[in-house]
Amino acid sequence: MKIFSKEQIYKGDKLTAKKQNITSTELMERAGTQIFNWIHQRMQGAQVPIHVFCGIGNNGGDGLVLARQLINYGYNVHTYVVNCSDKRTQDFLVNYERIKQTTKKWPIMLNCKADFPPIGPDDIIVDAVFGIGLNRPPNEWVKSLFQHFRASNAFTLAIDLPSGLYADKVPEDEDGVVWANYTLSFQSPKLVFFLPDTSKYTRQWEALDIGIDLEFLQQTDTEVELIGKNEMLPIYKPREKFSNKGTYGHGLLIGGSYGKIGAMILSGRATLASGAGLVTTFIPKCGYIPMQSVVPEAMVITDVDDEKLTAIKFEIAPTAIGIGMGMGQDEKTQTTFQKFLKSNSVPLVIDADGINLLSKHKDDLKLLKPQTVLTPHPKELERLLGKWKNDFDKLKKAKAFSKKYKCIIVIKGAHTITVFEDKLYVNSTGNPGLATGGTGDVLTGIITGLICQGYEPLTASLFGVYLHGKSADIAVEDYGYQSLTASHVVDYVAQAFLDLFAMPPAQPPAENEEENL
Ligand SMILES: NC(=O)C1=CN([C@@H]2O[C@H](COP(=O)(O)OP(=O)(O)OC[C@H]3O[C@@H](n4cnc5c(N)ncnc54)[C@H](O)[C@@H]3O)[C@@H](O)[C@H]2O)[C@@H](O)CC1
Numbered sequence: 253m254k255i256f257s258k259e260q261i262y263k264g265d266k267l268t269a270k271k272q273n274i275t276s277t278e279l280m281e282r283a284g285t286q287i288f289n290w291i292h293q294r295m296q297g298a299q300v301p302i303h304v305f306c307g308i309g310n311n312g313g314d315g316l317v318l319a320r321q322l323i324n325y326g327y328n329v330h331t332y333v334v335n336c337s338d339k340r341t342q343d344f345l346v347n348y349e350r351i352k353q354t355t356k357k358w359p360i361m362l363n364c365k366a367d368f369p370p371i372g373p374d375d376i377i378v379d380a381v382f383g384i385g386l387n388r389p390p391n392e393w394v395k396s397l398f399q400h401f402r403a404s405n406a407f408t409l410a411i412d413l414p415s416g417l418y419a420d421k422v423p424e425d426e427d428g429v430v431w432a433n434y435t436l437s438f439q440s441p442k443l444v445f446f447l448p449d450t451s452k453y454t455r456q457w458e459a460l461d462i463g464i465d466l467e468f469l470q471q472t473d474t475e476v477e478l479i480g481k482n483e484m485l486p487i488y489k490p491r492e493k494f495s496n497k498g499t500y501g502h503g504l505l506i507g508g509s510y511g512k513i514g515a516m517i518l519s520g521r522a523t524l525a526s527g528a529g530l531v532t533t534f535i536p537k538c539g540y541i542p543m544q545s546v547v548p549e550a551m552v553i554t555d556v557d558d559e560k561l562t563a564i565k566f567e568i569a570p571t572a573i574g575i576g577m578g579m580g581q582d583e584k585t586q587t588t589f590q591k592f593l594k595s596n597s598v599p600l601v602i603d604a605d606g607i608n609l610l611s612k613h614k615d616d617l618k619l620l621k622p623q624t625v626l627t628p629h630p631k632e633l634e635r636l637l638g639k640w641k642n643d644f645d646k647l648k649k650a651k652a653f654s655k656k657y658k659c660i661i662v663i664k665g666a667h668t669i670t671v672f673e674d675k676l677y678v679n680s681t682g683n684p685g686l687a688t689g690g691t692g693d694v695l696t697g698i699i700t701g702l703i704c705q706g707y708e709p710l711t712a713s714l715f716g717v718y719l720h721g722k723s724a725d726i727a728v729e730d731y732g733y734q735s736l737t738a739s740h741v742v743d744y745v746a747q748a749f750l751d752l753f754a755m756p757p758a759q760p761p762a763e764n765e766e767e768n769l
């Protein structure tokens with residue numbers, strides 16, 4: 253799913269009105285009606301007090317359309333206008349007149365000094381104060397109003413995005429933002445729903461289709477994409493009947509040190525589970541017996557050293573290599589890693605200590621071949637890029653780094669973001685059950701295994717991150733968040749693949765249909 257920028261959203265709205273020969277007021281009516289339908293479907297006329305807070309821009313206009321429709325359907329509505337500026341938009345004014353003609357209970361004007369209306373914990377707040385047009389931090393009174401929302405503990409539904417949140421930057425003061433339970437966003441979600449700094453402002457979101465011009469939606473290139481099943485299904489490569497293990501590539505995993513052979517076992521198992529034809533692991537001697545016993549499918553080459561890597565040498569011709577898991581940062585390991593980078597021409601995924609060594613020896617970054625995949629967690633990323641001010645600064649730095657070294661950066665986290673040059677791919681799968689040791693090793697194994705099977709490194713990264721998260725989403729149903737381990741993630745990769753083709757559960761036949769059977 254494309255995530256449009258603020259500028260693109262405004263452009264899409266304008267173009268839609270023009271191409272569909274409708275006014276912006278009619279488009280607003282559509283938007284407000286979609287929100288109404290969403291609420292009406294769930295509330296079915298329940299008389300819970302609904303407090304609709306409207307700003308004076310078009311977000312407020314959406315709120316007024318919604319309030320009018322709720323009133324028409326007999327809901328218990330209280331409408332307020334947060335009236336701190338006189339720059340009212342045309343469509344706000346049209347809808348302000350319309351609501352006044354609908355009901356005697358006119359919207360209550362809250363000027364910037366007014367007392368706040370009482371809100372009960374079982375009431376509902378609709379936040380239509382600011383949308384994507386916010387251009388400065390809210391004033392103190394508006395901030396207190398937002399805190400009043402929060403203190404009420406009422407369910408808060410934000411329209412388009414929580415007020416006080418910008419579409420493209422991090423707000424400075426968290427009290428100046430509405431903390432929503434749910435956000436109904438028009439046409440596509442906003443990037444801020446997925447970033448660690450700003451995702452806390454909405455617990456859940458949903459995108460509502462307001463009929464934006466299809467050609468515009470299809471043809472507009474966006475900087476950000478949300479990756480889910482719809483995006484991954486078309487890239488899936490089915491297996492050929494007359495294929496053999498050679499068809500699916502030979503994955504080589506390099507890493508491990510005394511006490512960290514488990515990382516390599518997990519990666520090795522994951523590379524196999526993702527479909528690589530053959531897997532070889534290159535590990536210190538101490539790992540030979542555990543690896544052969546636990547992963548009988550994998551071949552093993554050992555370093556001359558017992559406990560760490562000192563001389564990476566192999567005579568096989570791998571299709572893809574994953575390196576760094578549990579590798580340690582010994583000086584000898586650093587030397588052999590650097591030598592390996594100089595001579596290697598095979599597609600490469602670098603994880604963990606591989607990334608840490610690059611961060612310590614930044615000169616080595618120029619040894620990376622184009623489209624090398626790096627899979628840092630936040631601390632590893634910080635070592636690589638230096639400190640960032642906020643998430644947008646982090647992404648800017650990551651894009652610059654990706655362009656400079658032509659590499660793919662998989663920024664791991666609750667919503668892993670894969671960065672390649674100017675593009676950002678936000679993953680939609682995964683859950684906090686993954687916050688456990690070894691899951692990163694599994695991810696590296698999966699991505700390496702996918703490259704082995706002919707997926708381009710970028711596609712393999714996106715697909716790998718998707719499958720890894722999906723596997724955890726299915727496994728968590730059986731193990732719960734606390735007990736989920738990295739081994740379970742490997743075990744459920746199979747389910748993640750199968751889920752790509754799962755049909756939605758069949759609906760029971762309607763009553764009259766049953767009679768006809
Ligand atoms: N353009 C369209 O046709 C559509 C727009 N829609 C809605 O329109 C919204 C964008 O509307 P707008 O561009 O009017 O902007 P907003 O409604 O987001 O509000 C910004 C308004 O508040 C003022 N403002 C900004 N920061 C402020 C602050 N800190 N304190 C006080 N006032 C402040 C601005 O001057 C502007 O008038 C979207 O988020 C969406 O909800 C929807 O109705 C769909 C269709």
Ligand SMILES: Nc1ncnc2c1ncn2[C@@H]1O[C@H](COP(=O)(O)OP(=O)(O)O)[C@@H](O)[C@H]1O
Nearest residue numbers: 629664665666683684686687689690691692693
């Ligand atoms: N709260 C979370 N929600 C979803 N995914 C998470 C969460 N925490 C961690 N993950 C995922 O788990 C993996 C952890 O990787 P990493 O920190 O490298 O672990 P390790 O080094 O122990 O293997 C990453 O893929 C990350 O995206």
Ligand SMILES: [K+]
Nearest residue numbers: 379382413415
């Ligand atoms: K809002």
